Amino acid sequence: KAGVTQTPRYLIKTRGQQVTLSCSPISGHRSVSWYQQTPGQGLQFLFEYFSETQRNKGNFPGRFSGRQFSNSRSEMNVSTLELGDSALYLCASSVGRPQSGTQYFGPGTRLTVL
């Protein structure tokens, strides 16, 4: 069974631009969660989706948004990029509702903001 896939793997943007990251969960998984990883703040939770609904959101500004499609694929969007948004963005999927099951992670998208 294929794992979680994330596209693109690497991205370079400039301040003020916006970016969309994509995540395809493991087949049959219905929950998708997003995390941001930086050297300074470590791994921080962004949001989680189940059945196309955002179930929980971390403490990030409104510039960070996401959605989930009927096939469980998810996208996250960051508008008006700032230098501090440079990070590894990790997507994870799990079988059922967000509070159950093990989260399996994708390879991440490494975003660099210049």
Added chain:
Amino acid sequence: AQKITQTQPGMFVQEKEAVTLDCTYDTSDPSYGLFWYKQPSSGEMIFLIYQGSYDQQNATEGRYSLNFQKARKSANLVISASQLGDSAMYFCAMRFYGGSQGNLIFGKGTKLSVKP
């Protein structure tokens, strides 16, 4: 506040020896799960092992075992017979089952280096 603490920023271990990575947590919630993930330099987080707060026995998965001491709120990862490929960052994480939220709370990680 719920928190995961990994006190060892970095550790060295000789190949074929066992190593213990520490993890302590702070919560008043009785229902939770503890996870360990491995992150190689490539960036992908690889799930290693899980322990539920009500599990009576310590979890084991191949060379990985979890030394779960609930009263002390610790969940240390033991890697037996270390291999060069075990060199990576290791993260302890927790999830709470009392509500509808499913997000993981991570520690800062421990960088393990295996010496030949």
